[in-house]
Amino acid sequence: MKHSTRTIRDFWLLFTGPAIWWSLVLLVPYVIMLMISFYTRKFPFHVPDFQFGNYLKLIEDPQYYLVIFRSLKIAFLVGVTAFVISYPLAYCLARKIKSSRFRLLLYVATIIPLWVSYLLRAYTWKTILGSEGILNSFLMWTGIIQEPSTFFLYNQFAMVITMAYIFTPFMVMPVYASLEKIPPSLIEASKDLGAGRIKTFLKVTLPLSMPGVLAGFTFTFCLSAGDFISPALVGGPYSNMVANVVATQFGIAMNWPLGSALGMVLLFIVLAVITLSDRLERAGRINLA
Template sequence: MTLRIIDRIGMGFFLGLPILWIVLFMLVPYGVLLTYSFWIKSYPLFEPAFQFGNYLTLLNEPQYLSVIGRTLKIAVIVSVTALVLAYPFAYFLVFRLKNATIRKVLFFGVIAPLWVSYLLRAYLWKTILGTQGVLNSTLMGLGIIGEPLDVFLYSQAAMVITLTYIFIPFMVMPIYAALEKIPRNLDEASADLGQSSWTTFWRVTVPLSLPGVVAGFTLTFCLCFGDFVAAFLVGGPDGLMVANVITSQFGAALDWPLGSALAVVMLVVVLAIISLSDRFEQRAKVQF
């Protein structure tokens, strides 16, 4: 009897703390954000209200939709690029590389940058991509280009390169995990049934690794969608992302209500993508 009560108290603590944490640091802030989004800007600051003016502004002024569109575009390009690079890499590690030590080393080679500060890595790309940077000097040294190219830095291309580099570990990890779980005898069974390794890859490996791909794509996409540092450090005059507009509303424009409305829209987009991918992942799941 007493044991059961102690058990219950213990369980309460065990579950209570994380729940308290989620309520205090996630739900309450989101609630505050949502509340602000109905307030109204009124010089010098803003006033409590309940109206949808901020959301209407987001719809009616073309700049907000065009920034959201650009952010989606960059997030898609980065996620696809990361996938195209990460999948063959993970496949090679799991299926083709025989030496376990080398496999570990290569895997950690991709993951290791996560231990280095994001800002530091983004700054690093500035020195690589600059007009007098490493990339231009190398290309000129090899005689491939005569004049330094300035498209590498302060452009959307620079943002895609930087974001792909920064978020690619989030693509590699789930794909690697998914590939590793595929039983090897399925490969052999497919071969026994007379299928070429190409068909086996497309009809066995790819479908079975799909949950990993979806997870990786979702992670990379959402991280990109909310990024603001890449635009700030390596973006060009056409590099503004949603997160940058939000900071400007909370700062320069001093319009917290509009900034909150934009943040809520962003949150809805991310949640929609996560629940979509969750559904997709459930459907793609296979029991062995």
């Protein structure tokens, strides 16, 4: 592109406003959060400082590093659950449904729940799993159990199932896209060479759909690792996630430096997972080519 005076003028005419906006609401706040993560907490608020005490506390105090591990574990389980639920559906969509209109309809039907209020989707699981909830009353009504069970709600199982439910469409979309991209000729070739259906699936279809699975896993993992709404609604007292602790530190605990440090850890985890999956996807692409 030629950088004539006119182009430069046009560029700044267009870009000055957005540049100021993005700096003020995005760049500056991130930098401030990073700064505060080095501050020292001092009653009633905090004082400017540069020390790593907040980060050290996150590593040393089990209260905090256990929360980080728990978040990673829950996010991983949500990713795996969403994968198990989504793969057959995505496979059916891409391979088994012949009518393109029906396929589009089902695909849209898969995505629609994503646009139904997030909060309401978490809330409805609370009504389903609660001790006076729908699942319990159903089981008692049909005589399967006599006493309402408190086993369903307020634990990590409830968190995983709720978040898997909320984020499943994010798995279906990329898996479907990658399955659809596999040329049918490769499947036919595998069958011509004598491989059965299961072997063809394991050796051809599944490996070629891994980029989609990876993308879906990245979405579901990152979304659940940073969630604090579902954990607060269905997780119960011993299921705090990183974001819950961040919220507490910025709320009633009034320890912004520690909250910022934990926020930076969360930011780092998410960016690391995205970068890693990007690398893996690229490496895989070269292998296949």
